[in-house]
Amino acid sequence: MATLSDIGVSALINILTAFAFLLAFAVLRIQPVNDRVYLPKWYINGGRSSPRSGGNFVAKFVNLDFKTYLTFLNWMPQALKMSESELINHAGLDSAIFLRIYSLGCFLSYGFKIFVPITVVALFILIPVNVSSGTLFFLRKELVVSDIDKLSISNVPPVQFFVHIGLEYLFTIWICYMLYKEYDNVATMRLRFLASQRRRAEQFTVVVRNVPQISGHSVSDSLDQFFKTNHPDTYLCHQAVYNANKFAKLVRKRDRLQNWLDYNQLKFERHSEKRPTKKTGFLGLWGKRVDSIDFYKQQIKEFDKNMALERQKVLKDTKSILPVAFVSFKSRWGAAVCAQTQQSKNPTLWLTNWAPEPRDIYWQNLAIPFLSLTIRKLIISLSVFALVFFYMIPITFVQSLANLEGLERVAPFLRPFIKSFLQGFLPGLALKILLYILPTILMIMSKIEGHIALSTPERRASAKYYYFMLVNVFLGSIVTGTAFEQLHSFLHQSPTQIPRTIGVSIPMKATFFITYIMVDGWAGIAGEILRLKPLVIFHLKNMFMVKSERDREQAMDPGSVDYPETLPSLQLYFLLGIVYAVVTPILLPFILNFFAFAYLVYRHQIINVYNQQYESGAAFWPHVHSRIIASLVISQLLLLGLLNTKEAANSTPLLAILPILTLSFNQYCKHRFEPAFRRYPLEEAMKKDIMDQTTEPDVNLTTFLADAYLHPIFRSFEEEELEEVRVDKVRVDKNQSYGDNAQSQTSDDHSSPSPPHHPTTSAPQDVYHHGFPPQYAYNFSSPTHYGYHYEAEPGNSRD
């Protein structure tokens, strides 16, 4: 129950923190030595190759031009300069749509969106109503009522609730209208984006899972036979998938050794008087001391031998061919047909789906059988439920330790220390650790679900994180107690009692959420722009590891938009804004401030820093949409509960219709727009096919598709071996397999024969975490991989 002055103090502190961060950023940003930390995107894009600075030595590291210090906030207008279509070309559609969500919350760039009119209306209508009818003034002695409460619904007599109900209707209609328009926009942008993409392997390719194993036939033969029969006019070729998980592990280990070798060689170069040595035992702590460089070279040699053996084994053994394949078609139309239809009368066989981008494939998950997928999903959803509702139990346990009086009695001499440690520090630490590892846990869980694209687990983890936030942050803050206690009490309350219980506490918690927004949304976002962690790591690496310009590029960690964390917290802000719009409108300016500030910061980061990992074509939008709808429904139910306790029960039927209407609106939107995110319409496919035929009639698709979906490990093969694999599996015309223009369009350096070389391109780092080091996984990616020409208003070739 904070008073207005408490809020003021808190606001002051947070604003000062935010300003301190911004100031630090402004100073650090213009130092040439930090250039690669704050502008990595431009290096990756090829727009920048070294810091622009004056000639002398000091100026290479420190900015001496004092004029630039005066305009320390000039990144803000710069961030707004780039137009949306430029932004899409620069950083991909995902990033542009991600920013649109923020602008949906505030008013920048795209005109007035959701919250600006709501804030204005709510502040000008509700606060006078709430203040004027001061019923709570007289209850002050009995109830502890804060100043904020005076501005909220707690202060209103029953009759005037109709103002609130009316506004709830108004806001719902407004938000739904905006969501509809936005969904329409995003769907159009997505289709335009897809239409403007250059020819890419995934447009022609379908991933086929659960290919039945017929004895006497190889998987390749069954595939050829099946698709030649059932897609005779469009089937082109296919690419088998090998179970090379073991080999990938070897590759990973060898890469680690290579890193050590590099490190030691660098060390030797710098201090050439002394060859580095190491002990051969566990962690280098004991054992015989040997020359490090020789040791690692020897080890790598052995690994190369083993890997060659393993590679041969994978290739020779028919058992290592998985019942999965990438099937390519002669046209986008053929692939669209195959991806959307059921192939076999047994619907668990010959499962077809659009193939993800080659760099987006999660190779390990390709081999999971159908039944196992069902079981995995069940287990994971049970675990998520447990995680969400029992996550706080360990913390409660730690907290209960603080009250162990028995412990005190047993060891009275430890008392002062133990008490302060147990009560003050341990629970907080436990909570911090648990919250810190939560996103990782959720990502691991999502990966176990068995998705074949690397980008899918991100969306799934985002959903799980949202549930966690909803239960543990939103509900957990309103109804105090752990989520488990809530669950218990909810199970023993009637369904009509639950919104009432929560609804009543909502106005009381407004001050808490205002503080939350300021800490997490203002200071936190300002911290994001400072990039303290990458800054420190970059300079450390720069000091110890970097020997060449290419290594410096490696050390640069641009990062990317962290969708699994940012999307759910964004949705939490929407929830807060929508719930409090009618109840305590004074919260709205804080939310608005968050959206505007976060929009600016993320726009700056996306333009200058982040490097896009993959392009999903705004695949996350339907989730964002449906979660804003969920927020609306939650707000309506809570208002219903709140008014029920306020002796305004007559209004129940009026408000009860609203959730039903909102949900039907959602249903309508789902029908209307969602297919644009799930399926590729034949009309579009055909249009692009025809366009291709007229512009480039003699492209050889076979060579273009030949090894787009070759398992990354074969990228490291000798020329000869590769040829062998291809002839064996892909049926490529040998004479054409290298050097023609179609080939060079997707892969510029993958035919290079020597395996361990560092990519010079903008290789995304994602796969690296999941199995394959960059030199194996990404040789085939190229700077033009995102290349497409985005037309702001494409000519509609058919009327």
Place this chain on the structure above:
Amino acid sequence: MATLSDIGVSALINILTAFAFLLAFAVLRIQPVNDRVYLPKWYINGGRSSPRSGGNFVAKFVNLDFKTYLTFLNWMPQALKMSESELINHAGLDSAIFLRIYSLGCFLSYGFKIFVPITVVALFILIPVNVSSGTLFFLRKELVVSDIDKLSISNVPPVQFFVHIGLEYLFTIWICYMLYKEYDNVATMRLRFLASQRRRAEQFTVVVRNVPQISGHSVSDSLDQFFKTNHPDTYLCHQAVYNANKFAKLVRKRDRLQNWLDYNQLKFERHSEKRPTKKTGFLGLWGKRVDSIDFYKQQIKEFDKNMALERQKVLKDTKSILPVAFVSFKSRWGAAVCAQTQQSKNPTLWLTNWAPEPRDIYWQNLAIPFLSLTIRKLIISLSVFALVFFYMIPITFVQSLANLEGLERVAPFLRPFIKSFLQGFLPGLALKILLYILPTILMIMSKIEGHIALSTPERRASAKYYYFMLVNVFLGSIVTGTAFEQLHSFLHQSPTQIPRTIGVSIPMKATFFITYIMVDGWAGIAGEILRLKPLVIFHLKNMFMVKSERDREQAMDPGSVDYPETLPSLQLYFLLGIVYAVVTPILLPFILNFFAFAYLVYRHQIINVYNQQYESGAAFWPHVHSRIIASLVISQLLLLGLLNTKEAANSTPLLAILPILTLSFNQYCKHRFEPAFRRYPLEEAMKKDIMDQTTEPDVNLTTFLADAYLHPIFRSFEEEELEEVRVDKVRVDKNQSYGDNAQSQTSDDHSSPSPPHHPTTSAPQDVYHHGFPPQYAYNFSSPTHYGYHYEAEPGNSRD
């Protein structure tokens, strides 16, 4: 709280009733005069043309062969004689699968199914456990406990509940196993059935809705352009749909006049001394008296003129062409591709679906736009909710009238009469009327939802009726009070309290349900075989209306399986059986008896009486499956609630896992089998296409498909006009449009030029109720329309 002897008396009464019905049936059945009532299917099938009887006059009407009276139950073994594949040939797949549901309940024909082993296990294990541990014996004075309760779970101390929990697990696993096997069977049968069908128009045709209206282009042009572009290799032709609802109304009225004319002409033939007359005023009560035959002839002439005008208007006016069309393809593969894919980037335009059978189309619903469909569905689901939960309110209101003491005081002279009428008769009458019209209401609601096939509303109505039964019969009987009161109390109880409230009453209500099963399931089913209503109506028609053999055929009303009513009540029996299997196993033999008896009766009716209205290929099976799963989950939750009150709360976690496992099993089955009911796999389509090409390589598909989907009103056109329509819309090769073999395969007499003639074929009666009299709607149907060759074990042409 009935005792065992009460149950005995009730059983005796019901068995006697059932036997009386069976006896009456046995006697009536063998009278030649009733032949068309009890064996209409054979007349329709062409297997019978007149009753087989001796020569003399009396023997034509009454069976004088007294030997046949002795074997009055011989229809039972006869009903079992026909094998399943014969049955499918004889009455369609729907009927065969419908019977399989009954046999799933008992043990006939297909080996031991769900309930036989359950009954045996439950009776031999549970009843000894329940009886031996007679804790309730000592409470007898306080509680009124019936003998039945002694055999139920009420009588068991906490420890032994683990027997019940173990059995619940065992039964769940058994039922799931049986359901899995059965789903597999049904899916295989469906695919085999579809594969064995002859060439039919709907295999090549897709219905396209929401064709966009482009100014300057006709719908036909847009269609041609769109499909020629996007399905260039497979598109064949299309058939526009006219908005002829007004014309259809005229046709209906004209048909009614024709009936009156026929009636009057017949009357005049019989009593030729006096020409029938009628008054022209309202209902023939006043006005000028005129000669009836002349009057109707005149009226019909006028109608014909009006109809010709209206017909011209429909044809000429481009506005009467709806944005809907039937698009036909050169191959089944092409149609399967088009039906399963998204065509346009706006997912509300160019919506494609498999076309229903031509006779199954609901022409009026074809023109409903997308938005209206969403709204309709929302309104209907709200209405169903209201109907289910507030259906009993009018009855409660009528009942409350009975207690109006004020009324008595106002009019004391009416007292004895009013009291007995209000209290004894009115509420019962109101309930009966409401229950009688319920299926009709549900059918109307389902039709408003806007389905384009006539068979879909039947399935939808069946779902609605199931919810009604579940809430009003099952829950309504267990928790006394109206559904509205239940809803109210459920909203104010905690979610864990609800199964407890219901669970506790379950054992007490076993006797009620035993009585219910005997009345509804034994005597009711015996009433079904007697066909009292069709018997009476047939003889009335025979007396007053029939003038020729063809009319007699018309008077015959074979009826059909009434899916919207029988499926839900069947599912109610499954629910009762599953819920009581563990709680009061003594109920199981009654259920078993019902399944066996109903199986016999319906098998007899399907073989001898019912005429199939449409063939959905067992489309109702997924619903049956998921509702049996729902019954399982309900039984598990209720047992959980019951045990919770029994101080066996420790067992909660053990039982709580079961619903989750059951639901995941359902999810798995959905993935595994449901696509077989929703989509047509490309593999199957291609197989049939190839088979066709080899067996009949020179069939002209264009003529075959030319007017399969012609709007029924154009069936009545003069030859010339029809030709005109075709050339205009369907682009048929004129020289081939009549008389070739492909044509005669689906339509044998539709080119007959004179409109008002009665069909001589087995025209199904369904469309007749919804818009078009038989002579307009069904000239194109033919006895071979169901024709296909069903192979018991088709040779798999590919290994």
